[in-house]
Amino acid sequence: MRDFLIINKLLFKNAYTPKEGKLKKTIMLYLFIIVYFGALLIAAAKESLSVLVPLHMEGIVVKGILTTCFVLLMIRIIFSSIDVLFLSKDNEVLLTYPIKTRNIFACKNILLASYSSLSSLLFILPTIGYLAYLTNNWILIVYALIVGIIFPIIPTYIVTSLMTFLVLHLRFLKNKTFIQYVGTVVSVIVLVGVFGITSMTSNEELTEQEIIAMAEAADSTLSQKYLEIFNPISDILTGTNSVRNIVILLGLSVLTGVICTYVCDRPYIKTLGIKYMGSKGKQKNFQNKDFKPKGIAHAILSNDFKTIIKVPIYLMQILIPAVLLPVLFFSPFAIRANALEEIDLPSLEVIKTFGFNHITLTVLVAMFGSFMMFNVSSAVAFTKYGKDAVVFKTLPISNIKLALLMNNTHFMLSIISMIYVLLLAWFLFNYPIWVYLLLLVIFVIIALKDGIMGVMLDLKNPKLDWDTEMQAVKQNVNLLMYIGLCLADVVLTIIVSIWAKTFIMAAVYVLAVEILELIIISTILKKKEATLFKEII
Amino acid sequence: MISIKNVSKSYVKGKKAVDGLDLEIKNGEIFGFLGPNGAGKSTTIKMITGILEPTEGEIKIDDYDIKKDPELAKQEYGYVPDNPEIFPKLKGIEYLNFLADIYKVENREEKIMNLVKRFGLSEYLNSQMDTYSHGTKQKIILVGALLHDPKNWILDEPMTGLDPKAAHELKELMIEHAKKGNTVFFSTHVLEVAEKLCDRVGIINNGKLIFVGSYEEVAKNESLEDLFLELTEKKEEE
Structure with missing residues (x-):
């Protein structure tokens, strides 16, 4: 028990002590995150709560919040567990201490659970707080606090145990990057399957009975059952014995922790070797083509892409959202081969009449601007290299x-979004060529401006001191700032173009605003260049 | 040639990490930069390479001011940092090609393969750098720094982690490089290496250069170790 407490103290101090002189910044960061996400969550739940509270059906929203939180936590734990459990640098030191190895697994799980608890509190507290305000039932906040802390413990232990056994059996891959990729994908598939947290989609039209059956099936999934049994927030709303359920939830969390720790003790120790497995390529006779010269821009771009692709967490957080989000947006068109036939011709004709309306331009530009919010590569342009970033200064x-070169990856990823939006414009409106060129110019300026803005945010406050890549992209205030500024720009674009009377006027206004923003940002970069690069050390 | 004139650096107001440093490393010279931990060695090297900007003073590399003409000045040196953990996800060959692209190295195939053979790195080139041992990482960084034939070598603790053969090879290269009329500036904690290799040594303590002199000047009275201990301990007592 003494070992257990000492290691926990060490891990928690290491994880939660802010860097010297950065306490103020850390507090500001967390306040910003709380206010930003709190406002977003309350805005999202406001309408449904105000409708459901008078009907005493607010339990549905509570269940929805907890289910969403549960899904997000599961995915987060899958990603964090690989770094914290298997690849963390502190394992080498902890293994040399005269302590029981199972304590390492148990303590690391508690650390992971604490991360999840903080995230779930961030998710649950604002909306439940708002619900408490609406219902004047302030004890709900106390319950939200308790549930937020306790309920991630069981999923954490289950996920990390699953990951341990997966990694144990994936060791034959002899490459930690492959193990990370395969382990993550398999875990997501297994968990989605076991907990049944997604509903199936079909190309066929569903009948009312089928929809009801699917809803019932979803309600009987493991995640829903888990949240139904251990949902003291809903219990208190329905007058059930919520205190007893909290005690049961706590007891079961401890029991799960103990069982998982004992079951995973030996397998976990065996998995720790993966840290030293790398992509050890076969010896190769290099030929001329292996030494083909590239330009500086190409070299930096290629280095950037290699780094993103070879680090699973970067691939998931940087590349996939930028590439896949637009694809998902257009998937209804792409999946259904007969999409053209499904849109009945009169409505397509009606849409076409809006082609040269200023609202249409607003929608197209806002759509592209929104896609840019998910292209966060420039906001971690230097941060993703950690301490290696200093090499660029030599x-x-x-x-x-x-x-500007560090913005290239962002720009290349933006081209995908440009193509999607231009294709949509072509599909719906069949514009003359000059319109596409005009849209392209607007998109290029937005992409450049957003990219430079992201790089500047990263330079101003880079997060270079990290142990695992996860820390570089998680809890990074620059990403939130970048998304917030992109969102503000989308709003500004909408205001400006709605103000116009015609398509051309709207395009001119938007173009003028974007060029002005680009000039301002470039001027700041030029003037503050020396100050901005000071933090890369 | 590396010229450092009245250079100071303060991280915190009123406290100088490097204080009024004046130093000139001439062409054809191997200069050893010594000092206890936290004396200001790395800060000085970071200022020479342009990673840090001096609070005051001027640094020139082959007549190019690192502040005013950073691109030209940086083209003139090859730098080996104290920590060889660089771009771990790249393969050795990818890292060297990246540097060859940035420095626009001509005949890169020949240059890379020659240096790689010299440091015994052939079998590692196709592997990701995070699989390398500390010494192998150090060697690949060295090869990268020498690839564009820089006149000035700036090496921060270059011997750390090298096996005896590679360390010998590096020493030979340093001597060879200086003989061609070029400059080698390196920091080290290994006084024996400095004693055997350097034309001159400089000792820094608490940010101030407390000794600069040739091996002959050192050897007049005592060994480099005695001099180092005497000077640094005296300062500590003060």
């Missing part, structure tokens, strides 16, 4: 050129 490239 290269014979001027600071401004370097800042």
